[in-house]
Amino acid sequence: MPITLALAAVASPTPIAFHALDPIPVGPMPTRPAIADMDGDGDPDVVVACGPCCGRDPDPRSGHVQVLYNDGHGVLSARHPPVKLLDTALGVAIGDVNEDGRPDAVCFHHSSYEFAVLLMGSDGALGRPRFFSLHKGDSAHVHSLALADVNHDGRLDALATLVDDHAIAVHLGDGAGAFTPALAQPYFAHRHPYAGLNILDLNHDDNPDLLLTDVRGNALTILHGSGTGMFATSRGFTLNAHTPITGAQRPNAAALGDIDNDGDPDAALVIEEAPLAVIMLNDGHGEFTQAPGPPLQLSVPTSGLTLADLNADGALDLVSGGTACRSFCYRLGLGDATFAPPVEVPVHADDPAVAIADMNADGLPDVITANYDSGTIVVLLTQSAD
Numbered sequence: 001m002p003i004t005l006a007l008a009a010v011a012s013p014t015p016i017a018f019h020a021l022d023p024i025p026v027g028p029m030p031t032r033p034a035i036a037d038m039d040g041d042g043d044p045d046v047v048v049a050c051g052p053c054c055g056r057d058p059d060p061r062s063g064h065v066q067v068l069y070n071d072g073h074g075v076l077s078a079r080h081p082p083v084k085l086l087d088t089a090l091g092v093a094i095g096d097v098n099e100d101g102r103p104d105a106v107c108f109h110h111s112s113y114e115f116a117v118l119l120m121g122s123d124g125a126l127g128r129p130r131f132f133s134l135h136k137g138d139s140a141h142v143h144s145l146a147l148a149d150v151n152h153d154g155r156l157d158a159l160a161t162l163v164d165d166h167a168i169a170v171h172l173g174d175g176a177g178a179f180t181p182a183l184a185q186p187y188f189a190h191r192h193p194y195a196g197l198n199i200l201d202l203n204h205d206d207n208p209d210l211l212l213t214d215v216r217g218n219a220l221t222i223l224h225g226s227g228t229g230m231f232a233t234s235r236g237f238t239l240n241a242h243t244p245i246t247g248a249q250r251p252n253a254a255a256l257g258d259i260d261n262d263g264d265p266d267a268a269l270v271i272e273e274a275p276l277a278v279i280m281l282n283d284g285h286g287e288f289t290q291a292p293g294p295p296l297q298l299s300v301p302t303s304g305l306t307l308a309d310l311n312a313d314g315a316l317d318l319v320s321g322g323t324a325c326r327s328f329c330y331r332l333g334l335g336d337a338t339f340a341p342p343v344e345v346p347v348h349a350d351d352p353a354v355a356i357a358d359m360n361a362d363g364l365p366d367v368i369t370a371n372y373d374s375g376t377i378v379v380l381l382t383q384s385a386d
Helices: none
Strands: 003-005 017-020 034-036 045-050 064-070 089-095 104-109 114-118 130-133 142-148 157-162 167-173 179-181 198-200 209-214 219-223 240-244 251-257 266-271 274-282 288-290 296-302 305-308 317-320 327-331 343-346 352-357 366-371 376-383
Touching (some): 034 352, 064 089, 064 104, 104 142, 198 251, 251 305, 266 305, 296 343, 305 352
Antiparallel strands (some): 034 045, 089 104, 104 114, 167 179, 198 209, 209 219, 251 266, 274 288, 305 317, 317 327, 327 343, 366 376
């Protein structure tokens, strides 16, 4: 039966209560879920890749992608079997890559340069994967993939972090579901480009830029885009920003959002397997500086985060998944790049990675966790304070 989780009060603002629905099994080692309306009914569905991350062996029951469909009340179910990928499937991005009006899935693998395109069929099922190569290196290590139109041709392109190659791979979409490497790629991205690759115009030049973390370089990295599919390198046409952070080591992942309500996207970074986050503020020209004060304390060690307005007060809140624990954490934003104290939320499942969406159409963002060690997805519905 569903359970209700009421959280201990924080000083300000009012805390949030969640109603946790029953866990949905998806297979061993599910990673951070992607959220999209996969069947066109207006309700957000969940797509998740299952496969091992660093230091874990593949499981014969994983190495796949699964779609869970939402009934409009947040209850998820699988209508089709999972689609098999390579053993180390690690993540998925959603977008209409063949321009047929249906969302498709593009999946990447932790220990392979191959990425997979799965086109959505008219029957509502993902098709068999078609594989493309990100790179021809000898040390495959991929931790993030994102879709965006980076060359202004109206077609979605695929970009991925090549961790051990210190680079970003850029592959241009043809609008029919196929991809080819961009000119002169991959592009240098400092020592250790990692998770949470973000694509957005950061300096108001109408061209998409890239923002990500450099784990070993202890910095925030920005690659400015030209609008042609090419990005700044050490030999490039514009600055490749690399901004060190202080007070913490090994930033693992980044999320973008207007944290201080000045109209410009800022960045929140989490520190690898530590209960810490760092806020980096955008000056409006794509230059980022660390917010005053020490890093933010979280209530759980984490490896990923997202930004969303959980309590509908107009300020972005920080929500972070848990590492080696059975809970996630949120800190409610105050709209000025400061946050209320951290609150820990139990989910009764190990290592939850979080995503945010309004799963029951009540106007409030809900939390979806992919629970790595438990092999489940859990939807936690946000409860109205009224």
